[in-house]
Amino acid sequence: MKSLSRRSILSLAGTSATMLALPVARATPAAVTVYTAGPAGLARQLASGFQKRTGMEVKLFQATTGQVMARLAAEKANPQADVLISASWDTAVDLAAQGELLAHTSPNATQVPAPLKHSHYVAQGAAALAIVWNPKSGKPRPQDWSDLATPEYRNLVTMPDPATSGSAYGLLSGLLASDAYGWPFFERLKANGLVIAGANAQALNPVMQGAKAAVFGAVDYISLGAQAQGEQIEVIYPRSGTVLEARPAMILKSARQVEGARQFIDYLLTDEAQGLVATTYMLPARQDIAARRPGWKDVPLLPEQSGGPSRAETLARFKATMGSRG
Amino acid sequence: MAWIGVLTAIALLVVVALPLAFVVLQAVFPDLAAGSMTGAFKPVVDALDDDSLPGLLGNTLGLGLSVCAGSLALALPLAALRAFTRLPWAAFWDLLFLIPFMLPPYIGAFAWALTLQPNGYLAQATGLYGASLLFSRAGVAAVMVLHLFPVAYFAISRTLAALGPRQAEAARVCGAGPLRRALRVTLPMSLPAIAGSMLLVFALSIEEYGTPAALGKPIEFLVLVTSIEERLAEWPIDLPGAAVLSLVLLALAALAFLAQHRVATRRDYTSVTGKAAAPTPAPLGPWRLPALALFAATGLVAVVVPVGAVLATAFSETLSGGLAWSNMGLRHFRAVLAPDSGALQALGNSLMLACGAAVTTGVLGGLAAFVTVRRHAQGPAAGLLDALATLPNALPGMVVAVGMILAWNREAWGITVYNTPWILLLAYTCLLLPYPVRNVSASLRQISSGLDDAARVCGATPAMLLRRVVLPLVWPSLLVSMLMVFAIATRELVASVMLAPSGFDTVATYVFNQFIQGSPGTGMALSVFAIFSSTALLIALYTGARRRGSIAV
Numbered sequence: 059m060k061s062l063s064r065r066s067i068l069s070l071a072g073t074s075a076t077m078l079a080l081p082v083a084r085a086t087p088a089a090v091t092v093y094t095a096g097p098a099g100l101a102r103q104l105a106s107g108f109q110k111r112t113g114m115e116v117k118l119f120q121a122t123t124g125q126v127m128a129r130l131a132a133e134k135a136n137p138q139a140d141v142l143i144s145a146s147w148d149t150a151v152d153l154a155a156q157g158e159l160l161a162h163t164s165p166n167a168t169q170v171p172a173p174l175k176h177s178h179y180v181a182q183g184a185a186a187l188a189i190v191w192n193p194k195s196g197k198p199r200p201q202d203w204s205d206l207a208t209p210e211y212r213n214l215v216t217m218p219d220p221a222t223s224g225s226a227y228g229l230l231s232g233l234l235a236s237d238a239y240g241w242p243f244f245e246r247l248k249a250n251g252l253v254i255a256g257a258n259a260q261a262l263n264p265v266m267q268g269a270k271a272a273v274f275g276a277v278d279y280i281s282l283g284a285q286a287q288g289e290q291i292e293v294i295y296p297r298s299g300t301v302l303e304a305r306p307a308m309i310l311k312s313a314r315q316v317e318g319a320r321q322f323i324d325y326l327l328t329d330e331a332q333g334l335v336a337t338t339y340m341l342p343a344r345q346d347i348a349a350r351r352p353g354w355k356d357v358p359l360l361p362e363q364s365g366g367p368s369r370a371e372t373l374a375r376f377k378a379t380m381g382s383r384g
Numbered sequence: 385m386a387w388i389g390v391l392t393a394i395a396l397l398v399v400v401a402l403p404l405a406f407v408v409l410q411a412v413f414p415d416l417a418a419g420s421m422t423g424a425f426k427p428v429v430d431a432l433d434d435d436s437l438p439g440l441l442g443n444t445l446g447l448g449l450s451v452c453a454g455s456l457a458l459a460l461p462l463a464a465l466r467a468f469t470r471l472p473w474a475a476f477w478d479l480l481f482l483i484p485f486m487l488p489p490y491i492g493a494f495a496w497a498l499t500l501q502p503n504g505y506l507a508q509a510t511g512l513y514g515a516s517l518l519f520s521r522a523g524v525a526a527v528m529v530l531h532l533f534p535v536a537y538f539a540i541s542r543t544l545a546a547l548g549p550r551q552a553e554a555a556r557v558c559g560a561g562p563l564r565r566a567l568r569v570t571l572p573m574s575l576p577a578i579a580g581s582m583l584l585v586f587a588l589s590i591e592e593y594g595t596p597a598a599l600g601k602p603i604e605f606l607v608l609v610t611s612i613e614e615r616l617a618e619w620p621i622d623l624p625g626a627a628v629l630s631l632v633l634l635a636l637a638a639l640a641f642l643a644q645h646r647v648a649t650r651r652d653y654t655s656v657t658g659k660a661a662a663p664t665p666a667p668l669g670p671w672r673l674p675a676l677a678l679f680a681a682t683g684l685v686a687v688v689v690p691v692g693a694v695l696a697t698a699f700s701e702t703l704s705g706g707l708a709w710s711n712m713g714l715r716h717f718r719a720v721l722a723p724d725s726g727a728l729q730a731l732g733n734s735l736m737l738a739c740g741a742a743v744t745t746g747v748l749g750g751l752a753a754f755v756t757v758r759r760h761a762q763g764p765a766a767g768l769l770d771a772l773a774t775l776p777n778a779l780p781g782m783v784v785a786v787g788m789i790l791a792w793n794r795e796a797w798g799i800t801v802y803n804t805p806w807i808l809l810l811a812y813t814c815l816l817l818p819y820p821v822r823n824v825s826a827s828l829r830q831i832s833s834g835l836d837d838a839a840r841v842c843g844a845t846p847a848m849l850l851r852r853v854v855l856p857l858v859w860p861s862l863l864v865s866m867l868m869v870f871a872i873a874t875r876e877l878v879a880s881v882m883l884a885p886s887g888f889d890t891v892a893t894y895v896f897n898q899f900i901q902g903s904p905g906t907g908m909a910l911s912v913f914a915i916f917s918s919t920a921l922l923i924a925l926y927t928g929a930r931r932r933g934s935i936a937v
Contacts, residue, residue: 091886098897102726117886121893122900124617125881128782131621132789132882134417138803149619192704219601221618253602259900260598263494266703268503269515280902287715287903290704381604 089115090318093130094143095123096305100338107334108325114318122257123149123224130310137312140319143182143305143326146224148369150179150306160309162320166327169344171354174304181304182326183340186357187229188278189294190262195271202296203233206247206274213251214271216261221373223257225303229275231372232301232360241379247274248380266291277303282339282351295352299360304343388846392751393765396772399748399814403787404775410790411627417790427624436611437632444590444608444636447525451589452582454529459536459581462682465675466537467544470665472672475926477679478864481538482922483687484531485871486915487694488892489594494904495693496527497598505696508707524599528589530686535588536581538864539823543577544570546830546860577826579647584822587637587777593878608633609780616782623786630783637778641771648825654832691915698908716909727910730889731917737805737890738873738918741812746866748813749773749820754854757828758836773821776814781878784815788883803885811879816869823865827858867922874918 090108094101098120105116119129123145130139144150153159159178167180174181189200197210206215220227233239253270255261258277264270266289273281281293307326309319325331332342339351366372410416414427431437465471466478484492499505500514507513517523551573555565596607612629615622668675696707698716705711720727756770776784788811792802801807835857839849855862877892884893891914898907 097901098894102724119884119886120897121881122617123619124621127619127621128616128623128786129789129882131623132417132786133793135419135790136793136795138793146619152620194704221614224619256597256601257900259902259904260601262902263703263904264497264501267498267501268704268706269497269501284902288702288705290702 088315088318089117090140090315090322091117091119091138092141092143092322093119093126093139094141095121095126095145096143097338100334103334104326104331107330108322111325112318112321114321116322124222137310139310140313140315141307141309141322143307144224145303145305147181147228147304147306148224150176150308153308153310154178158311160311160313160316160319162309162323164320164324164327166324166344169346170327171345174343179306179308180323180327181343182307183332183335183338183342184302184304185225185277185279185340186295186302186352187225187275187300188281189296190265190273190276190278190281191292191294192265192268192271193290193292194268197271199292200272200294200296202298203239203274204243204298206252206272207243207250209250211250211271213253215247215250215252215274216255216264216270216272217247217252217274218258218261218276219254219256220376223277225258225277225301226275227369227373228301228303230376231366231369232299234372235366236298236360238298241375244376244379252380254380275300279339279341279351286339295357297358299358301360302341302357305340388751388850389755392748392755393769395748396752396769399810400772400776400817402791403784403814404779405787406790407627407630407779407783407787410623410786411631414624417623427628431625431628431632436606440606440608440611440629441632441636443606444633447521447528447596447607448586448590448636448640450522450525451528451532452586454525455533455536455585456578456582458529458533458682459540460578462679463537463541463544465668465678466541467547468665469668469671469675471668471675471679477683478538479919479923479926480683480687481534482867482871483691483915483919484534485868486875486918487531487690487911488875488877488895489528489531489592490598490877490899491594491694491895491908491911492531492690493527493595493598494899495690495697498697499689499693503706505693505707519599519603521600521603521605524596524605527599528592528595530690532585532588533686535584535819535868536578538868539577539581539584539826539861540574542823542861542864543574543826543830546827547573573653573830576648576653576829579644580822580826583640583644583774584777584818586640587774587818590633590636591778591780593780593782608636612780613782616786626783626786630779633780634775634778637775638771640778641774645767645770648829653829694908694911694915697905698912700905703904716903716905717912719903719906720909720913726889727894727913730891730894731910731913733805733888734874734891734914735917735921737808737812738870740809741816741873742866742870744809744813745817745820745869746862749817749865750824750855750858750862752817753821753824753828753858754850757825758833770821770825774818777818779815781811781815781876781880782882784811785879785882788814788879805885805888807883807885808880808888808890811883812869812873812876815876815879816872819865819868819872820862823861824858827861828854831857863926867925870922870925871918874914 101118101120105118108114108116127149161177163177164180167175170180191200197214200206218226220230233243234241252274258280261273262276262281265273266284278293281291285291285293307323309323313319327344329347332344332347335342336347336350341349341353345354411428412424413421414423466474496518500518502513502515504513547570551569552565555569560568591609593609593613596605596610600606608629612626615626699712701711701713701715719725752769752773756766788807792800792807801810835853836849839853844852875892877896880890881893881896884890891910895907895910
């Protein structure tokens, strides 16, 4: 049974590969419109790789997740996008629940771990949330989240705003669900002078320059990239665990180029495209593609949570807890 | 003459009123984007019932008024010196004060943070730092004054220069001393320009996102525009809530507009009547050095410090390496110049769009000012045109962008500008139209309409009147405002991000992307290219314009 299904998947993959390899058959080279969050360089490379393979042009709109979502919302009267790649898993879950997505199971998704795929969306890659520490700060190397609530780190820690950064929200809800942390821990962080900065880069820049000593919950791939460029920072995965934030790719129900959109999602999970994802220091969604960073087994994770209070409730309480200045 | 009014009105309706109308509709009908009219007025009630609204309003008003006060205090002495005295290197100072415009607010604020925070550039150079000064309400206002004061400087100095010395001479003959002449004659005569430029500064400061977001957010100083952006950028997106808050912002600007309108139309400010009166700037004498010191100090704080921080970051191999010779290098410039980076293409796009925006706003804004001030449109119609040409200033770029998408992304149009670079030109025209309108209206109020009548009696057609009489007289104001439009358009970010067609980058969207991906150095390197190339272009335009006309610009 198992081998049969594997064979059928292989044959499916084979068929799709043949289809991908025959761009000539296409009468009019249609264009797929892709709205994507994430690195611009990666988006451009994926677009040109896809065009080489299929002959189909990719119309690209690349911005932050918030800007991509705002453009989608404003375009509702006359939708333009076929494929959406978001940096926040929640957006895919919500859009699927609202019936805004088309089901598509990619034959290339077999090596994607189960939590990172769904009938209507699949991860392109993932990043972990980490502590980013400036070794020149003269402060002891933090081992765990709680080290950043100690007096040594008083007024020296930044955190990306969970309201703007989907991944920081993932960490927040993960830590709240954990018995060791919860709201009292965030109250301690606040009392210790934690500053909530806007997006990831806004939290990271003061740490790179040395105005602050550490980021609480930075998306790791940006910092790993900065480190590779020679920035003297260290990315630390806390002992008690962190969360992985996957980047979902999905086809919108309003897509005009459905076939092209399916092919694009399939392309995202090819060896070539997953290899491109790896060059950004993200974790490729397929476990069989080598990552250029600590991989699936090297990052300790917080226990899986289910249920819990709504996003709006959590964010409102977070604002109230971290907002009032003493 | 009527056809000029009608054409201008149609253009304003398409460029400004159409997107604005869709913002209003979006505020009223929450599901408008999906084509549904259900649930009318729910977002209005919800947004106005929010308990954070009074605080946001108070912060916004406080910030706007303090930026106005600060800009006026800084710009008035500079403008008076520039207009009335033989200031050495006048053209140099003008160009220098255009540079703060070319620095996007989020980069300016970031540059200040890099300079003043602990272990920042100032601390690395001198051991001093001023983070608590910068990350405060006063710090937010001060950084905004430093890049908005040129609006007041240019408007006021051009109007004062156009005033000419005759009224003040008359007052002198009647025995008024210098102080009395300034307070009773010159100052009141320049009120329209002061009021007009304060209106622009107020609207710009309540609309600006970059500075409050970068410096205000860490201290929880929130204003309306940061709240609007949150609604548009946080999942789930709240288009209707953002539209309602934008209308609140617009209402604030409308109040400011009414106040300005009262000042500008209460009296007759005519000073240019056709009698020759060459402006005779006074020699500075012993005040030469102090005057130059004032200009130099302003230039140092408003231009040299932030641009210096941008340069330092662009030339540093790493941010963590700090200011050290071993850390200097061209890595970021190589990244920008790499053939597949697309950075230079983005620069070309921005420069071209900025030139286009300067020309379209110049023509449309100049005509709108002429039609309203000269009453070729009557009564409420004139007021409406004037308001239409001014209010976009208070609309956050993001909201104009949403209005544009709602208006132009419709299948019903058949062919549409949406998803082409033309929509960016349209958006820039809408956002930047107020500069020429305010500047040219202020100078037209000083020019006697007797000159128009004289031209008409001599048989001039309306086109000849505009070209041979009105245009030469308002040219200094018009040119300076077009240069401002150019400078701002080269760096407009928020509307550009939302409206850029696929695969089309501008400098601002490119730089912003580098920022969010954690490579500020590369972003700064392209900013350096952008600042220097737009400055070079400005110098070329400016000297060209000075040579062509014999008018002092």
